[in-house]
Amino acid sequence: MEIQDLMSDIRKNALQRMDKKLPVELSASWSSEDLLYSGKGNAIFIILPTPxxxxxxxxxxxxxxxxxxxxSPLETVTSDELVDIFKNLMSRHEIKPKTALKIFVSGSFLNEDELPKKARDEILKTLNNEENIEEVVxxxxxxxxxxxxxxxCCNLLHDKIFEVSIGLESSSDYIKKYKINKGFLNEDFERAINTIKSLKSDYKITSKAYLFVKPILTSEKEAIEDAVASARYAEKAGVDRISFCPATIHKGTLMELLWRRGSYKPPWIWSILEIIKRVRNEVKIPVIMDTSGFGTRRGPFNCKKCNKKFKNLIIDSNLSQTIPxxxxxxxxxxxIGDVEFSEITRSTTNLIR
Ligand code: SF4
Ligand SMILES: [Zn+2]
Incomplete structure (x- = not known):
């Protein structure tokens, strides 16, 4: 069975089981310290309930x-409703000097079928009036x-940085196609990055690549190598920043199905540290490692004694860009046993093939 057919069935089942929620119940916001292009600052995160x-x-x-x-509410949410929700969420936060505003639409901000142009324009105009906001991501x-x-977008933001983040996940087209089902290839990513680069002389526009650590059907060792190779590739392609997302098990996904059957587990935090060390030595652009889910049952893990300590070290290293x-x-x-064992099983599998 092709991965697309499998994913389509899994998604249909998950959607049938979903409890219907109102758009406003699906929105959320929070703030935290963050690394901006101008140095340490603050970030406000807003989740908008687009379809x-x-x-x-x-x-x-x-x-x-x-x-x-x-x-997602899986139904049309009007532009007015989206703008109201956005303004309401914004009003809950103090906008301190040096703030980045990060908008998540659980999809594509630039797709007008997900976020209507009217709402997009209104949101960007609102942000343009906020003096302390330096970056819109x-x-x-x-x-x-x-x-x-x-x-x-840039014409509405004037002197603020506008950053477009693209979920490249891996620089390997094979992994994107057969392990992630991403639906696009490196050439599509490069076209988008080149378009962003071509506007840099006229606007404060930047790009970021999200890279996924440890897709399904990937050994611990392969996950490390792929993450490092993908960071090298993204820098070469011309992105301005990289953000790694180590796997956590989301509900209703193929990853969850394999995890329940014992055929997948999220990466070790030791692997994450190895990736940070190697990438910080090789890549010159800012690199952030997301630590959500670290030490939880569904997230990256080490042991109870060191999970939290390493998580905090990685958060600090995101802000300082140093090696923890x-x-x-x-x-x-x-x-170490897992990394070596994964290599033995891989070479044995290759021999059997
Ligand atoms: S990770 Fe894939 S499915 Fe999820 S929002 Fe991005 S493109 Fe869509
Ligand atoms: Zn430990």
């Missing part, structure tokens, strides 16, 4: 690790990145 990612709603069923569709699949839409100071923990032996 859901077109890729996840298509026959392809979407990406194998993503359940953002479960955070949005997400999009590459097919919605066009010169025209980027110019429309490593301390000893006996669980490292098990990680």
């Amino acid at each position: 859901g990612c077109v890729h996840a709603l298509s026959e392809s069923g979407g990406c194998t690790m993503c359940s953002y569709i479960a955070d 949005v997400e999009s699949r590459p097919e919605f990145v066009s010169e025209e839409v980027l110019q429309e 100071e490593e301390f000893k923990c006996e669980c490292k032996r098990n990680w």
